[in-house]
Amino acid sequence: MQGGERSYPMIHYLNQPVLVHLSGYPMPLKGNLIDIGSDVIVLHNGTKYMYVPLIHLQFLTRCPSNETDFDMSAEPEPDPIAELSYRKVLSNARGKFLELFLSGHQPAHGYITSIMNDFFLFHSPLYKDLYISMNHLKVLMPYDPGMTPYALKRENFPVMPATSSLARTFEQQLRKMEGQFVVLDLGDSPRKNGVLKSVRDGLIEMVTADGSNAFLHIDHVKSLHRP
Structure with missing residues (x-):
């Protein structure tokens, strides 16, 4: 939220410690609420920035004082986004080393390389090309600049563009992969x-x-990759 042009219902919690419960994510997130967008919020837990799409928000409340076990000092975003939105967060994160959560127990590490209508392509050392539905991203956390996945040298894991053309929608992309061995x-x-x-x-x-x-x-498929 830049310059106070818009007012959001959670504005009174801005720069305050909050507790966030998400659907499909078993543990609540805790951190300072440092930015609010039209469909995404930004938390900082003392060490990491967490970008959280609001579509999964079950409830957000002030964090009890006995649970604020993180640095409560206000932290500006590393790359502030004017008129913050989920799609702008994805665009701004393209090419940066990220940790993503599609559920609460299994993160993916790598880089966003392409963003389509309702999915994006994520390049990972572990999963290679991972097609992710935008409807199922729970949390996006950028790593510090200069870090690489699994401490790999950049020449051993360059950010790779898509090797074939992508469909505009997730369903169309899956149709293009009919007959192939896949992991959902x-x-x-x-x-x-x-x-x-x-x-x-x-x-x-x-x-x-x-x-x-x-x-x-x-609608219940979070991601797809080829082994």
Whole structure:
């Protein structure tokens, strides 16, 4: 929020320690609320900046004084964004080393390389090209400039652009990958690993290791990558 042009309901909590509960993220986030945008907020917990899309906000409240176990001094954003929004956060983060959470227990580390209508491409040493639905990013945390994933030298892990053209939407991108072996949601279930047989009317059909078919709705798919 730059210059106070807009007023948000949480404005009274700005620069105050807050407790944030997110859907699909088991532990509450704690930190100083240092910026508020139209669909995203920014916290600082004394060591890291946390960009949190509001779509997952269950509730936000003032952090109890006995739980403020972090540096409470006000911290400016490293790269303030005028008229802060989720899409602008993604654009500003492109090419920077990031830690992302799609759920509360399994982070991904790497770089945003492309941003489409409702998904973005994330390049990671562990997962290579990771296609992430914008609807499922819970928390984005930039690393300090100069850091690289797993302490790799930059020449060993350059920021790679997409090697093939990307579709405009997540569903269209999944259709382009029909017939390929894929892993959904970072492999959090055996039934999400297998051959992507088809994507029709929002339903994904997977063929799993035992040859059986499994169906799931695309709205519940957080990410996809090829092993």
